Structure formats: structure tokens, C-alpha cells
Amino acid sequence: MPQRQPYQGQQRKLAIAFDIGTTHSGVSYCVLCPGEVPAIQGVNRYPAQDYVRGDSKIPSILYYGDEGKVRAIGAEALQESVLENAEDEDWQMAEWWMLHLRPKNTLSQVTDADLPPLPFGKTAIEILGDFMRYLFECTRNYIKQTHANGPDLWASLEDKIDFVLSHPSGWEGPQQAQIRKAAVLAGLVGDRPKDQSRIQLVTEGVANLHYCLNSNLATSAFHDNQGVIIVEAGERTVKLNAYYMTSNLTSFEEITPGDCRLQGSIFVTRRAESFLRIKLQGSKFGDESDVKEMTKIFDRTTKLRFSNPSEPAYIKFGTIRDKDQDFGIRSGQLKLPGTDVAKLFEPSIEAVIRAVNHQRQAARKPIHSVFLIGSFAASDWLFLNLKESLTPHGLDFCRPDSHTGKAVADGAVAFYLDHSVSTRTACFTYGTMSAVEYNKSDPEHIKRVETIIPRPSGRSVLPNVFSPVLVKDTKVSGDKEFRKEFITESTTKLTFDKISIEIICYKGDDPAPRWIDSEPEKYWNLCTVNADTSQVAKTITLQKDINGRQFYRQEFSLVLIFGIKELRSQLSWTEYGVEQRSPASVVYDHVIEERPSQ
Incomplete structure (x- = not known):
């Protein structure tokens, strides 16, 4: 790995990486000082650490008492006195709770029935927030106690902290959104875009690569x-x-x-x-x-x-x-x-x-x-x-x-500093549901004739068509865009002020999936893209059908930027010959139709 260069920023700042695993968790961090080469360090001391392993990680367990109040976390939860109180006062333990956040629509060796129930009606996001808060407190105390002039150092850094949060490589946007929500619940950042920009998400695979590059x-x-x-x-x-x-x-x-x-x-x-x-x-x-x-x-x-x-x-x-x-x-x-x-x-x-x-x-x-x-x-x-x-x-x-139990945490900080991975591979095919104009000569269309939907233009379309935007095994770089052109029609302009499009993931084996009803179990909704299209509405055209009835037609492109870390989306349209862009929000959880190729 090329030698890391001195930090070029004008102010000192702190990067903290959390590796929160199913059974154990750890923290690494880096104090970035102007003109100095950043060094990755680990939080090597936690409360009651003599009760756990010696590689600077703690159990990912929590005890909750009455009304869902946290009673003990990490190694502290293994102390004899805590175990005794837990039994006497009927505390409930949360363990393996991270797996409750996993994608539910994937082929997995884990089911909800395999997992211990969550305590006192707590959600996995709330438990993650409690655990993040605890890790942050441990990190703060460790830095204050182990660095020269630790309290003063922390005071100079506490409002200049970036967080790097790792997650399994198979986790997508819905899980990333839950992690961000937990960070807000933990008090690490606010929920405004400016606050959220202080969080970087990294897959465990990318973090591990960066760890190896630094060894x-x-x-x-x-x-x-x-x-x-x-x-x-x-x-x-x-x-x-x-x-x-x-x-x-x-x-x-x-x-x-x-x-x-x-x-x-x-x-x-x-x-x-x-x-x-x-x-x-x-x-x-x-x-x-x-x-x-x-x-x-x-x-x-x-x-x-x-x-x-x-x-x-x-x-x-x-x-x-x-x-x-x-x-x-x-x-x-x-x-x-x-x-x-x-x-x-x-x-x-x-x-x-x-x-x-x-x-x-x-x-x-x-x-x-x-x-x-x-x-x-x-x-x-x-x-x-x-x-x-x-x-x-x-x-x-x-x-x-060296012991590699903290490879993910150390590698996450290295990722923050170096960003060496430029391309990843799409694991699945992503697209959206649309409609296609009915073709009476197409056998697949004939099979679905009963689902025909009339459009304002007088044309007939078939719904439940999968329009791929990003195909499985495609190489995805940080700024590479994937787009699909669509048209929509309406008898009133009001329907064009906003739009919501569901992004669908196909996890089957067909290299060219087309009809959702042929393998419905292989499709699942990844997220919904919401956009203010009032600007796009200015470009709609008034048209007439074959009977002279008026309707409006709109053309736009859905742009997806999958990148190395998280999904971003935009809407694109042409206004007076110039491409315009509108930001769109991605929320995980009108008929649009695919424009024929010219």
C-alpha cells in the first residue's frame, strides 16, 4: 500500500468506526491533525473487560429492565452481580439482535424463528441505537483517559466527528437506512442531510480489503x-x-x-x-x-x-x-x-x-x-x-x-482515509415496474390480454413489466449512472407535480427478466424514489388521441447511482434542449411505462 500522506485539512477532526457484529463488537478511530500522517488506533479498554476476550471487542449483548430501560451492556452484562440481578429482577437479554435487521427477502440460512426474541417490545433499531450510544461513550472515555491532555483533546474534537459504520456486504438500502436511523437515536448525529453527511457506510468486505492493504x-x-x-x-x-x-x-x-x-x-x-x-x-x-x-x-x-x-x-x-x-x-x-x-x-x-x-x-x-x-x-x-x-x-x-478480530473496525477507518475500492459488482438485477404497449402479435402479450389497461392516448398497455436499470454482475463505480427512459400520460396536469417510483430487485436466474407475474416470488421492493416533478411538468405536451380527445404526455428518465456505498437517485428531463436534473429522495420501506427504443 502506498504510504499514507499527511492530513491536508485545516482543522483537527476525529473519525470513529463501529464494527457491530452479531456476537461481538469493536471500535477503531483516528485523530486527524493538519500536517500529520493519520494513524489508526483501537479502543482497547472497556468496562469489565476482564470478563471477555482479550482482543479489544465486547459482547453484543444488552440487558433491559422494566419499561425497556437499559441495565447493562457488553462485558458489564457478564458480571456475576449483573447476572444475579437479571435473574432476580427478571431482566431480559438482547442477543443476536443485529440479525433482525437483515434483508428478509433473500435466500438465507437464518430465519426469525432461529433468533432469540427481542425484549420488552424493543425494536432492533432501538437496540442498535442503545448499543451505538454505549460504544460512543466508551470511545469518549478511552480517548480522554489514554491521550495526552485527553479531556482537552476531546473538547476540541467532539463537534468535529465523522462516523464510519460497517455492515454485511449483502445489506442494501433498507438496512442502511435503519443503521442511519439508529445513529440518530443514539445521538451520534441529527437527521438533517448536513448531519447525515457525517456518516459513511462501508461493507464489511470493503473494510476487510482495506485492513489487508494496511497489513x-x-x-x-x-x-x-x-x-x-x-x-x-x-x-x-x-x-x-x-x-x-x-x-x-x-x-x-x-x-x-x-x-x-x-x-x-x-x-x-x-x-x-x-x-x-x-x-x-x-x-x-x-x-x-x-x-x-x-x-x-x-x-x-x-x-x-x-x-x-x-x-x-x-x-x-x-x-x-x-x-x-x-x-x-x-x-x-x-x-x-x-x-x-x-x-x-x-x-x-x-x-x-x-x-x-x-x-x-x-x-x-x-x-x-x-x-x-x-x-x-x-x-x-x-x-x-x-x-x-x-x-x-x-x-x-x-x-x-497480528490478531484480526478487529479487521473490520480498523479497515473501516482505512476506508475513510484511503477509499481504495473504486468498483463493485451488482449482486442482483435492479429496475422498476412499468407498462408496455400491447402487441397483438406477441405470444406473451396475448397470454396477458385480460390485464390490458387503456391509456389517455387511446393506446392499450400491459402492466407488471419489469424494466431493468442495472443488470446483475454489472461493474458499478462510484459515479457511474444507470438510467431508464419512461413516459406517462394523464388527462390533467395535476398528476405531474410529483412522482413515486418503486425500485424492484430481481433475485432469480433469468438473465433477461421481463414479466413479474412469471416469477413473482423472485421480485421484491427495494425502495421508493420520491421526486418533486413540478419542474418536469413544465415540459409536458398537450396532445390529442385518434378521437380528438386531449391528454398530456410527459417524458423523463430515472437515474440511479448505486455507487460504492449507498443508492442515490435523480430524475432527468429535457427543457428547451438542455438536460435538467431534479434530486429525488429514496424511501425504503401513477402508472409509468417503458418508452420504446428509437
């Missing part, structure tokens, strides 16, 4: 027009993204849509729990509480240390007096055959290998390297098995020396 991993990986796959192996999921370098470590392009597999490290632990429950049946240490305790110890130590199936693994759970030799328990530790432990990893290892091979086959460029990052990357057994399976295919497989 030694990327020094020689990008060369000869070849790509890399970044495997982020986390606690719950394994996410993959593929990129290649378009110009000397300064610009990168996504070369296939990202992938996600539900085989993170927590599933190794779950399989271990089931294995222990069966293995210890009949043992005096086989009750549920002992199994739960052994599972926790396996998760924290045994799982990470395991690296050789020919050697036994141990779970040290008790004192020297604890023994049950018939079940392999001596001196307070359970002895497990290494081959049994290896089997617990197999589904996750196989899932990663299949996913990497799928990315290789789908990528538009040959893959040269695979980077393994994320909390699960700390497992030597996972790393060794993946390396053994992938290197025979000519792949350079590696992981960084």
Missing part, C-alpha cells in the same frame, strides 16, 4: 492482473469477497459478488456441546451445568489451541480432586481424542473450501491469493486444513501475524 498481507499479493479472496472467518459467519488491483495499489475492483456461509467458530462450539452431552452421559460430571461450563472452556481455550488430531485435547474445568476415569476425567480435566475434536471442525472447514472454490469459479479474474482474517482465523487447525486444501491449486494462502 503486510497485500505487499506482493496483487500482481499480474490476478485477484485475491478475503475470507473473514468470524464467530457466526464466514464471509468471502474477491478483488483485483486496477492500478498500483490505489484502486481495486470487486470481481464477483460476495458470499456468506453460516459456519463460523460458534458452530464448532455448538457441535462440541452436543458431543460432550452424549459423551458424559452417566458421568457425575454429565449434568447440564457441567456440560455448559466445559463448553465455555472449550470455546475459550481448547478450540483455539487444537492443531493435531494425533494428540489428545484437554478441557480443564475443575480442581485436582475432580475425577471420573471411566470418562477420561483426571485432576479436573477432560481428555478428548484428537480425532474426535477434528470432526467438530470438519463442517466449517468443508464449507470454507466450497465457498472459496465457488468464488474462484465465479470471479472474472484468476485468483492468486487467499487471505484468512477474523476471530476464527486464530484457530491453527482451521488455518492448517485450509492451507493444505488450497495450496495444491496454486493459491497462496496466508493470515496476518
Whole structure:
């Protein structure tokens, strides 16, 4: 990665990145000082941190008491006193709540039935807002306590803060809008456009790439027009993204849509729990509480240390007096055959290998390297098995020396500073519902003759036509526009003052989808574009149908800018030979028809 240049701004400012995951979350930040090279730092201390892991992340859990009031968050929620109060006072825990924000219309291994219910009628957005508020408080306290003249430094920065919020690569506009709303609820920013401009959203895939670019991993990986796959192996999921370098470590392009597999490290632990429950049946240490305790110890130590199936693994759970030799328990530790432990990893290892091979086959460029990052990357057994399976295919497989649990948070700050990714790949086909003039010679039209709608011009049109604007697998750059021309007719001018257009996403396999009624389950509404078209209305033309009746006709273009981060939209029309633009608002949640090609 080219050396980062000194900050050119005139005032000192602060960038804070939140990586809020399903099970654990972390924060990284950067103080930008004029004339100085920005340095990425992490929040490495949280309240009650001795109760959690040592990689500067905290559990994404909250306890709520009566009337939905927050009682404890993060590592504080694991303290014995909190757990006791939670039981005595009937507090409710919120965990895995981020998954309630996921896209519901996608093929997923997760359903609402798989998730713990949200407490006290709280919404996932409200919980996210509470958690963001807590992370911000922790960040403020950390900076004030660890930097020279910390309180004065914070006072000079608190009204000059930009936020970088990461989210899974498959999340679209509706989820991004929810994240922004949560940031408002947290008090990070206001809801005015000026305030919202202080938030940048970045996918976890892009953040991971920037993390790798800022580590030694990327020094020689990008060369000869070849790509890399970044495997982020986390606690719950394994996410993959593929990129290649378009110009000397300064610009990168996504070369296939990202992938996600539900085989993170927590599933190794779950399989271990089931294995222990069966293995210890009949043992005096086989009750549920002992199994739960052994599972926790396996998760924290045994799982990470395991690296050789020919050697036994141990779970040290008790004192020297604890023994049950018939079940392999001596001196307070359970002895497990290494081959049994290896089997617990197999589904996750196989899932990663299949996913990497799928990315290789789908990528538009040959893959040269695979980077393994994320909390699960700390497992030597996972790393060794993946390396053994992938290197025979000519792949350079590696992981960084440093712990990569905060790759997303650090990478999000690097994205804020460097913006290296210039192009991504559209995962689906996007368009809108329109109408098309009836053609009595077209068999598809004849099948739908009963749905004909008469237009003011006297023409007949068929509804439920899908008009693609952006086709799947198209490369999307930050400023590239995608447009579609439309016409609409009415007997009164009043209908032309405003317009709402639903943007639809097609997630089927047809390379040229056309009729929505043929695969209705494959289409879902992404958002609604609202625009003030009173200016466009000035350009409408008065026309007459074949019977001499008057009607008005309007022509305009829908312009979508998908970009690297978020969807933007505009309406375009021609006025006295000059193109005009009108901003349009995108809200997630009149008949327009496709103009025939000239």
C-alpha cells in the first residue's frame, strides 16, 4: 500500500468506526491533525473487560429492565452481580439482535424463528441505537483517559466527528437506512442531510480489503492482473469477497459478488456441546451445568489451541480432586481424542473450501491469493486444513501475524482515509415496474390480454413489466449512472407535480427478466424514489388521441447511482434542449411505462 500522506485539512477532526457484529463488537478511530500522517488506533479498554476476550471487542449483548430501560451492556452484562440481578429482577437479554435487521427477502440460512426474541417490545433499531450510544461513550472515555491532555483533546474534537459504520456486504438500502436511523437515536448525529453527511457506510468486505492493504498481507499479493479472496472467518459467519488491483495499489475492483456461509467458530462450539452431552452421559460430571461450563472452556481455550488430531485435547474445568476415569476425567480435566475434536471442525472447514472454490469459479479474474482474517482465523487447525486444501491449486494462502478480530473496525477507518475500492459488482438485477404497449402479435402479450389497461392516448398497455436499470454482475463505480427512459400520460396536469417510483430487485436466474407475474416470488421492493416533478411538468405536451380527445404526455428518465456505498437517485428531463436534473429522495420501506427504443 502506498504510504499514507499527511492530513491536508485545516482543522483537527476525529473519525470513529463501529464494527457491530452479531456476537461481538469493536471500535477503531483516528485523530486527524493538519500536517500529520493519520494513524489508526483501537479502543482497547472497556468496562469489565476482564470478563471477555482479550482482543479489544465486547459482547453484543444488552440487558433491559422494566419499561425497556437499559441495565447493562457488553462485558458489564457478564458480571456475576449483573447476572444475579437479571435473574432476580427478571431482566431480559438482547442477543443476536443485529440479525433482525437483515434483508428478509433473500435466500438465507437464518430465519426469525432461529433468533432469540427481542425484549420488552424493543425494536432492533432501538437496540442498535442503545448499543451505538454505549460504544460512543466508551470511545469518549478511552480517548480522554489514554491521550495526552485527553479531556482537552476531546473538547476540541467532539463537534468535529465523522462516523464510519460497517455492515454485511449483502445489506442494501433498507438496512442502511435503519443503521442511519439508529445513529440518530443514539445521538451520534441529527437527521438533517448536513448531519447525515457525517456518516459513511462501508461493507464489511470493503473494510476487510482495506485492513489487508494496511497489513503486510497485500505487499506482493496483487500482481499480474490476478485477484485475491478475503475470507473473514468470524464467530457466526464466514464471509468471502474477491478483488483485483486496477492500478498500483490505489484502486481495486470487486470481481464477483460476495458470499456468506453460516459456519463460523460458534458452530464448532455448538457441535462440541452436543458431543460432550452424549459423551458424559452417566458421568457425575454429565449434568447440564457441567456440560455448559466445559463448553465455555472449550470455546475459550481448547478450540483455539487444537492443531493435531494425533494428540489428545484437554478441557480443564475443575480442581485436582475432580475425577471420573471411566470418562477420561483426571485432576479436573477432560481428555478428548484428537480425532474426535477434528470432526467438530470438519463442517466449517468443508464449507470454507466450497465457498472459496465457488468464488474462484465465479470471479472474472484468476485468483492468486487467499487471505484468512477474523476471530476464527486464530484457530491453527482451521488455518492448517485450509492451507493444505488450497495450496495444491496454486493459491497462496496466508493470515496476518497480528490478531484480526478487529479487521473490520480498523479497515473501516482505512476506508475513510484511503477509499481504495473504486468498483463493485451488482449482486442482483435492479429496475422498476412499468407498462408496455400491447402487441397483438406477441405470444406473451396475448397470454396477458385480460390485464390490458387503456391509456389517455387511446393506446392499450400491459402492466407488471419489469424494466431493468442495472443488470446483475454489472461493474458499478462510484459515479457511474444507470438510467431508464419512461413516459406517462394523464388527462390533467395535476398528476405531474410529483412522482413515486418503486425500485424492484430481481433475485432469480433469468438473465433477461421481463414479466413479474412469471416469477413473482423472485421480485421484491427495494425502495421508493420520491421526486418533486413540478419542474418536469413544465415540459409536458398537450396532445390529442385518434378521437380528438386531449391528454398530456410527459417524458423523463430515472437515474440511479448505486455507487460504492449507498443508492442515490435523480430524475432527468429535457427543457428547451438542455438536460435538467431534479434530486429525488429514496424511501425504503401513477402508472409509468417503458418508452420504446428509437
